[in-house]
Amino acid sequence: MNKMVKKSEVVSLATGLTRPSRDEAEAAVRTLIRWAGDDPDREGLLGTPDRVVRSYEEFFRGYDEDPSEMLQRTFEEVEGYDEVVVLRDIRLESHCEHHMVPIIGKVHVGYLPDKRVVGISKLARVVDAFAFRLQIQEKLTAQIANTLQEVLQPRGVAVVIEAAHQCMTTRGVHKSDVAMVTSRMLGAFRDNGETRREFLTMIGRTSV
Ligand SMILES: [Zn+2]
Numbered sequence: 079m080n081k082m083v084k085k086s087e088v089v090s091l092a093t094g095l096t097r098p099s100r101d102e103a104e105a106a107v108r109t110l111i112r113w114a115g116d117d118p119d120r121e122g123l124l125g126t127p128d129r130v131v132r133s134y135e136e137f138f139r140g141y142d143e144d145p146s147e148m149l150q151r152t153f154e155e156v157e158g159y160d161e162v163v164v165l166r167d168i169r170l171e172s173h174c175e176h177h178m179v180p181i182i183g184k185v186h187v188g189y190l191p192d193k194r195v196v197g198i199s200k201l202a203r204v205v206d207a208f209a210f211r212l213q214i215q216e217k218l219t220a221q222i223a224n225t226l227q228e229v230l231q232p233r234g235v236a237v238v239i240e241a242a243h244q245c246m247t248t249r250g251v252h253k254s255d256v257a258m259v260t261s262r263m264l265g266a267f268r269d270n271g272e273t274r275r276e277f278l279t280m281i282g283r284t285s286v
Contacts, residue, residue, distance in 0.1 A: 092141040103131045140210030149229040152194040164188040164280045165201045175212035183241025186281040190233040223262035234265030236277045261286040
Protein backbone atom coordinates (compact mmCIF):
# COMPACT_ATOMS: atom_id res chain seq x y z
CA MET A 79 0.00 0.00 0.00
CA ASN A 80 1.81 3.07 -1.23
CA LYS A 81 -0.55 5.31 0.77
CA MET A 82 1.21 4.35 3.97
CA VAL A 83 4.53 5.65 2.80
CA LYS A 84 3.06 9.13 2.74
CA LYS A 85 2.32 8.97 6.45
CA SER A 86 5.96 9.49 7.25
CA GLU A 87 5.54 12.99 5.85
CA VAL A 88 6.24 15.45 8.61
CA VAL A 89 3.22 17.65 8.09
CA SER A 90 -0.37 16.37 8.26
CA LEU A 91 -2.16 17.22 5.02
CA ALA A 92 -5.47 17.54 6.85
CA THR A 93 -4.36 19.87 9.65
CA GLY A 94 -1.13 21.44 8.42
CA LEU A 95 0.38 20.57 11.81
CA THR A 96 3.86 19.12 12.19
CA ARG A 97 4.00 15.55 13.48
CA PRO A 98 6.18 14.54 16.41
CA SER A 99 9.12 12.30 15.59
CA ARG A 100 8.67 8.55 15.52
CA ASP A 101 10.81 8.28 18.66
CA GLU A 102 8.55 10.71 20.49
CA ALA A 103 5.48 8.73 19.41
CA GLU A 104 7.02 5.47 20.64
CA ALA A 105 7.96 7.09 23.95
CA ALA A 106 4.31 8.13 24.36
CA VAL A 107 3.21 4.51 23.91
CA ARG A 108 5.72 3.41 26.55
CA THR A 109 4.20 5.99 28.90
CA LEU A 110 0.70 4.58 28.29
CA ILE A 111 1.93 1.04 28.95
CA ARG A 112 3.29 2.23 32.31
CA TRP A 113 0.00 4.07 32.91
CA ALA A 114 -1.83 0.77 32.34
CA GLY A 115 0.38 -0.73 35.05
CA ASP A 116 2.80 -2.83 33.03
CA ASP A 117 6.53 -2.73 32.33
CA PRO A 118 7.42 -1.56 28.82
CA ASP A 119 10.85 -3.20 29.21
CA ARG A 120 9.57 -6.73 29.67
CA GLU A 121 10.21 -8.94 26.68
CA GLY A 122 6.65 -9.24 25.39
CA LEU A 123 6.23 -5.48 25.26
CA LEU A 124 9.60 -4.43 23.85
CA GLY A 125 8.36 -4.30 20.26
CA THR A 126 4.95 -2.91 21.13
CA PRO A 127 5.63 0.85 20.80
CA ASP A 128 6.97 0.26 17.29
CA ARG A 129 3.96 -1.88 16.37
CA VAL A 130 1.48 0.61 17.81
CA VAL A 131 3.06 3.51 15.95
CA ARG A 132 2.93 1.52 12.71
CA SER A 133 -0.70 0.59 13.40
CA TYR A 134 -1.45 4.28 13.75
CA GLU A 135 -0.11 4.79 10.24
CA GLU A 136 -2.88 2.46 9.06
CA PHE A 137 -5.66 3.56 11.39
CA PHE A 138 -5.12 7.24 10.69
CA ARG A 139 -3.93 7.33 7.12
CA GLY A 140 -6.88 9.54 6.20
CA TYR A 141 -5.00 12.59 7.48
CA ASP A 142 -2.78 12.40 4.41
CA GLU A 143 -5.59 11.97 1.91
CA ASP A 144 -7.56 14.64 0.09
CA PRO A 145 -11.17 13.47 -0.43
CA SER A 146 -12.03 16.35 -2.76
CA GLU A 147 -9.21 15.44 -5.09
CA MET A 148 -10.44 11.83 -5.29
CA LEU A 149 -13.64 13.07 -6.92
CA GLN A 150 -12.05 15.27 -9.55
CA ARG A 151 -12.22 12.70 -12.34
CA THR A 152 -15.82 12.31 -13.50
CA PHE A 153 -17.51 10.81 -16.53
CA GLU A 154 -20.05 12.62 -18.63
CA GLU A 155 -20.89 9.96 -21.21
CA VAL A 156 -23.70 8.37 -19.25
CA GLU A 157 -26.38 8.11 -21.99
CA GLY A 158 -28.66 10.39 -20.04
CA TYR A 159 -28.57 8.23 -16.91
CA ASP A 160 -30.31 10.29 -14.27
CA GLU A 161 -31.35 7.77 -11.65
CA VAL A 162 -30.06 7.26 -8.16
CA VAL A 163 -26.60 5.68 -7.84
CA VAL A 164 -26.08 3.76 -4.58
CA LEU A 165 -23.06 2.09 -3.05
CA ARG A 166 -24.26 0.19 -0.03
CA ASP A 167 -22.62 -1.80 2.78
CA ILE A 168 -19.25 -0.06 2.56
CA ARG A 169 -17.26 -1.44 5.47
CA LEU A 170 -16.57 1.28 8.03
CA GLU A 171 -13.50 1.18 10.25
CA SER A 172 -12.91 4.33 12.21
CA HIS A 173 -11.87 5.50 15.69
CA CYS A 174 -13.91 7.55 18.10
CA GLU A 175 -12.28 10.84 18.89
CA HIS A 176 -13.35 10.76 22.52
CA HIS A 177 -11.81 7.42 23.49
CA MET A 178 -9.64 6.44 20.48
CA VAL A 179 -11.27 3.02 20.22
CA PRO A 180 -12.80 1.48 17.09
CA ILE A 181 -16.08 2.35 15.45
CA ILE A 182 -17.08 -0.54 13.17
CA GLY A 183 -20.04 -0.50 10.83
CA LYS A 184 -21.42 0.12 7.39
CA VAL A 185 -21.83 3.18 5.24
CA HIS A 186 -24.40 3.56 2.49
CA VAL A 187 -23.86 6.34 -0.03
CA GLY A 188 -26.25 7.50 -2.73
CA TYR A 189 -26.35 10.40 -5.12
CA LEU A 190 -28.53 11.61 -7.93
CA PRO A 191 -26.20 12.60 -10.77
CA ASP A 192 -26.53 15.78 -12.74
CA LYS A 193 -24.92 14.93 -16.10
CA ARG A 194 -21.73 13.50 -14.64
CA VAL A 195 -20.92 10.46 -12.55
CA VAL A 196 -17.87 9.42 -10.61
CA GLY A 197 -16.15 6.02 -10.56
CA ILE A 198 -17.96 4.05 -7.89
CA SER A 199 -14.78 2.99 -6.07
CA LYS A 200 -14.13 6.67 -5.46
CA LEU A 201 -17.17 6.82 -3.19
CA ALA A 202 -15.62 4.14 -1.00
CA ARG A 203 -12.29 5.93 -1.02
CA VAL A 204 -13.91 9.16 0.15
CA VAL A 205 -15.54 7.24 3.01
CA ASP A 206 -12.15 5.83 3.99
CA ALA A 207 -10.35 9.16 3.74
CA PHE A 208 -12.64 10.58 6.41
CA ALA A 209 -13.06 7.35 8.39
CA PHE A 210 -9.32 6.81 8.90
CA ARG A 211 -9.19 9.78 11.22
CA LEU A 212 -10.41 10.44 14.75
CA GLN A 213 -14.13 10.82 14.34
CA ILE A 214 -17.56 11.07 15.76
CA GLN A 215 -20.20 9.38 13.64
CA GLU A 216 -22.29 12.52 13.15
CA LYS A 217 -19.35 14.49 11.78
CA LEU A 218 -18.21 11.62 9.57
CA THR A 219 -21.69 11.36 8.06
CA ALA A 220 -21.82 15.08 7.33
CA GLN A 221 -18.28 15.26 5.93
CA ILE A 222 -18.92 12.48 3.42
CA ALA A 223 -22.22 13.99 2.26
CA ASN A 224 -20.99 17.57 2.11
CA THR A 225 -17.87 16.69 0.16
CA LEU A 226 -19.84 14.72 -2.44
CA GLN A 227 -22.32 17.58 -2.76
CA GLU A 228 -19.66 20.28 -3.09
CA VAL A 229 -17.38 18.51 -5.51
CA LEU A 230 -19.79 16.52 -7.73
CA GLN A 231 -22.66 19.02 -7.52
CA PRO A 232 -25.27 16.31 -8.07
CA ARG A 233 -29.02 16.83 -7.62
CA GLY A 234 -28.74 15.26 -4.19
CA VAL A 235 -26.66 13.16 -1.82
CA ALA A 236 -27.68 10.63 0.83
CA VAL A 237 -25.42 9.08 3.44
CA VAL A 238 -26.52 6.60 6.12
CA ILE A 239 -24.11 5.10 8.64
CA GLU A 240 -24.89 2.22 10.99
CA ALA A 241 -22.10 1.48 13.44
CA ALA A 242 -21.14 -0.01 16.77
CA HIS A 243 -18.87 2.01 19.02
CA GLN A 244 -16.39 0.10 21.14
CA CYS A 245 -16.45 2.91 23.67
CA MET A 246 -20.01 1.71 24.38
CA THR A 247 -19.50 -2.02 23.94
CA THR A 248 -16.22 -2.67 25.79
CA ARG A 249 -16.20 0.16 28.30
CA GLY A 250 -18.61 2.69 29.84
CA VAL A 251 -22.15 1.34 29.70
CA HIS A 252 -21.09 -1.99 28.09
CA LYS A 253 -24.03 -2.32 25.74
CA SER A 254 -23.05 -4.85 23.11
CA ASP A 255 -25.79 -4.99 20.52
CA VAL A 256 -26.50 -1.35 19.93
CA ALA A 257 -26.00 0.24 16.55
CA MET A 258 -25.94 3.96 16.10
CA VAL A 259 -27.63 5.19 12.93
CA THR A 260 -26.93 8.60 11.43
CA SER A 261 -28.01 10.08 8.14
CA ARG A 262 -27.53 13.16 6.05
CA MET A 263 -29.85 13.88 3.15
CA LEU A 264 -29.16 16.72 0.76
CA GLY A 265 -30.97 18.10 -2.29
CA ALA A 266 -33.51 15.71 -3.81
CA PHE A 267 -33.07 13.19 -0.97
CA ARG A 268 -34.10 15.84 1.52
CA ASP A 269 -36.82 17.54 -0.52
CA ASN A 270 -38.42 14.61 -2.32
CA GLY A 271 -39.92 11.84 -0.20
CA GLU A 272 -40.04 9.46 -3.15
CA THR A 273 -36.33 9.81 -3.91
CA ARG A 274 -35.50 9.34 -0.25
CA ARG A 275 -37.68 6.23 -0.01
CA GLU A 276 -36.09 4.81 -3.16
CA PHE A 277 -32.67 5.19 -1.56
CA LEU A 278 -33.78 3.68 1.75
CA THR A 279 -35.32 0.71 -0.08
CA MET A 280 -32.07 0.19 -2.00
CA ILE A 281 -30.12 -0.01 1.25
CA GLY A 282 -32.72 -2.29 2.82
CA ARG A 283 -34.24 0.15 5.29
CA THR A 284 -37.71 1.58 5.65
CA SER A 285 -36.56 4.60 7.63
CA VAL A 286 -33.55 6.15 9.30
ZN1 LIG B 1 -16.04 7.11 22.32
